Amino acid sequence: MVQKPTPIREQTRAVVRSLLAQTALELFAAKGYDDTTVEEVAAAAGVSRRTLFNYFRSKEDLALGGISEQGELIAARFAERPADEDPWASLRAAFRVLEEIETTAERRLEVVTILFGNESLRPGHAEKQARWQDLLAPLIEPRLPDSGRRAFEARAIAAAAITCLQAALEEWVRRGGRVDLFELYDTAVQAIRRLA
Amino acid sequence: MVQKPTPIREQTRAVVRSLLAQTALELFAAKGYDDTTVEEVAAAAGVSRRTLFNYFRSKEDLALGGISEQGELIAARFAERPADEDPWASLRAAFRVLEEIETTAERRLEVVTILFGNESLRPGHAEKQARWQDLLAPLIEPRLPDSGRRAFEARAIAAAAITCLQAALEEWVRRGGRVDLFELYDTAVQAIRRLA
DNA sequence: CACTGATGTGCACTGCGTGCAAGTCTCTGC
DNA sequence: GCAGAGACTTGCACGCAGTGCACATCAGTG
Known part of the structure; x- marks a missing residue:
C-alpha cells in the first residue's frame, strides 16, 4: 500500500x-x-x-518562487467561472485571487516592491508571464467563437490580460500602494479595449 | 573645432x-x-x-543587440504619423518598419527562430519589451483624451500592442513563417479589442 | 616625432549554477 | 530492533558570464 x-x-x-x-x-x-x-x-x-x-x-x-504557484490559483479560479461568461470578466475574477492571499497590506506592498522594483528580476517576470499564459490560454480557448485561430486568439487575450495586470502592478508600486490595484487594472483594460 | x-x-x-x-x-x-x-x-x-x-x-x-535598435526605428516611425490618427493604427504602421529591414525572408525566419525558439533568451525579450514600452508610451500619451491617467493608459496600450506583436511573432515562428506576420498581428489585436 | 586619448587584451576575481562522491538521516522489510 | 534501500545534505571542483585593473597598442593632433 x-x-x-x-x-x-x-x-x-x-x-x-x-x-x-x-x-x-x-x-x-x-x-x-x-x-x-x-x-x-x-x-x-x-x-x-x-x-x-x-x-x-x-x-x-x-525570489519569485514564493509567488510562482499563483498561476495555478488563478487558473483554478478561472476554471470555476461559468463557461458562458465573457473571458475578460472571468480573467478579472480569476486575478482577484491575488487579493485573497493571506498577508498584510504592508507586507504585500513590500514584497511586490522588491519584485517589481528590481531590474534584474524582469526575466523572472517574463518567465512567470509565459507560464501563466500557458495555463490560461487553453482555458480561454473553448470560450471563443470558432474562427480557425482560436488557439492563437486565446493566447493573445491571455497575454494582453496579464500585461494589463503587470502594468497595473507596476503603477501600483509606483504609487506606493495607495491606489486600488484593480481600479488600475480596469483602467488598463479599458484603455486598450476602448475604440478610439 | x-x-x-x-x-x-x-x-x-x-x-x-x-x-x-x-x-x-x-x-x-x-x-x-x-x-x-x-x-x-x-x-x-x-x-x-x-x-x-x-x-x-x-x-x-x-544575440539581441542586432535588432535592439529596432525600437528606435519603430518610435521614429510612430512619431511621423499624423497626430490625430488612432494610436493603434499608428502603432501598426510603426511596427511595419520591421518588414522594411533589408534581409532575405529565409534569413529573417532563421534569426527570429533562434531568438524566439530559445528559452534562455526570454529575459532579453522582456528587456526589449520594456524598452520599446518606454519609447512608445510617451508618444502615445498626447494622443489620448485627458483623463488624469493618460500616462498609465498610454503605457498599457504600448504594452498591449507590443504583446500582440510578440504573440504574432511566436506564432509566426511556430508556423515556419508561412503566414503573413501582420495578418497574425491583426488577428491578435482584434481578438483582444473585440467586445464579446 | 612626441603626446594624448581611445581601444585591445591578459589576468584575476566574484557569483551563479551543476555534476559527483562522499556522508547522514528516514522509512521499510525482516 | 536492525540492516539495507533510498532520499537529503554537504563539500569540492568545475564551467561560464561578467567586471575591474593594468599594461600594451594604435589612431589622430600639434
Whole structure:
C-alpha cells in the first residue's frame, strides 16, 4: 500500500523551502536583490549553498518562487467561472485571487516592491508571464467563437490580460500602494479595449 | 573645432560590432545559444573575450543587440504619423518598419527562430519589451483624451500592442513563417479589442 | 616625432549554477 | 530492533558570464 508517500519528509521539505524563501525576501529587502548572494541566503537559513539549489533552481526562482504557484490559483479560479461568461470578466475574477492571499497590506506592498522594483528580476517576470499564459490560454480557448485561430486568439487575450495586470502592478508600486490595484487594472483594460 | 568626432575609429567600431553580431548568430544557429560560449564567439570573430564585452554588455545583448535598435526605428516611425490618427493604427504602421529591414525572408525566419525558439533568451525579450514600452508610451500619451491617467493608459496600450506583436511573432515562428506576420498581428489585436 | 586619448587584451576575481562522491538521516522489510 | 534501500545534505571542483585593473597598442593632433 502506498498511502501518503511519506509525511515527515515532504513536510520538512515544505518547511525548509518556505523558510528559505522567507529568509531570501528579508535579505533582499534589507540589502537589495543584486547585493545579496545566494551564499548569504543559505547561510542565514542555516543550510549549505548546494542544498539551497536543491530547493530552488536559481536565485530568481528563490525570489519569485514564493509567488510562482499563483498561476495555478488563478487558473483554478478561472476554471470555476461559468463557461458562458465573457473571458475578460472571468480573467478579472480569476486575478482577484491575488487579493485573497493571506498577508498584510504592508507586507504585500513590500514584497511586490522588491519584485517589481528590481531590474534584474524582469526575466523572472517574463518567465512567470509565459507560464501563466500557458495555463490560461487553453482555458480561454473553448470560450471563443470558432474562427480557425482560436488557439492563437486565446493566447493573445491571455497575454494582453496579464500585461494589463503587470502594468497595473507596476503603477501600483509606483504609487506606493495607495491606489486600488484593480481600479488600475480596469483602467488598463479599458484603455486598450476602448475604440478610439 | 570638433566636427566629426573621428571617422575611422567609429567606422571600424561599427564594423567590428556588426561582425561580432553576425558571427554570434551563425554560431547560435549552428550549435544553439546555450551551447555556445562567449569565448567561442570572440575567437571566431578574432578578438578577445574581454574585447567582446567592450562591444556588448552581455551574451544576451550579443544575440539581441542586432535588432535592439529596432525600437528606435519603430518610435521614429510612430512619431511621423499624423497626430490625430488612432494610436493603434499608428502603432501598426510603426511596427511595419520591421518588414522594411533589408534581409532575405529565409534569413529573417532563421534569426527570429533562434531568438524566439530559445528559452534562455526570454529575459532579453522582456528587456526589449520594456524598452520599446518606454519609447512608445510617451508618444502615445498626447494622443489620448485627458483623463488624469493618460500616462498609465498610454503605457498599457504600448504594452498591449507590443504583446500582440510578440504573440504574432511566436506564432509566426511556430508556423515556419508561412503566414503573413501582420495578418497574425491583426488577428491578435482584434481578438483582444473585440467586445464579446 | 612626441603626446594624448581611445581601444585591445591578459589576468584575476566574484557569483551563479551543476555534476559527483562522499556522508547522514528516514522509512521499510525482516 | 536492525540492516539495507533510498532520499537529503554537504563539500569540492568545475564551467561560464561578467567586471575591474593594468599594461600594451594604435589612431589622430600639434
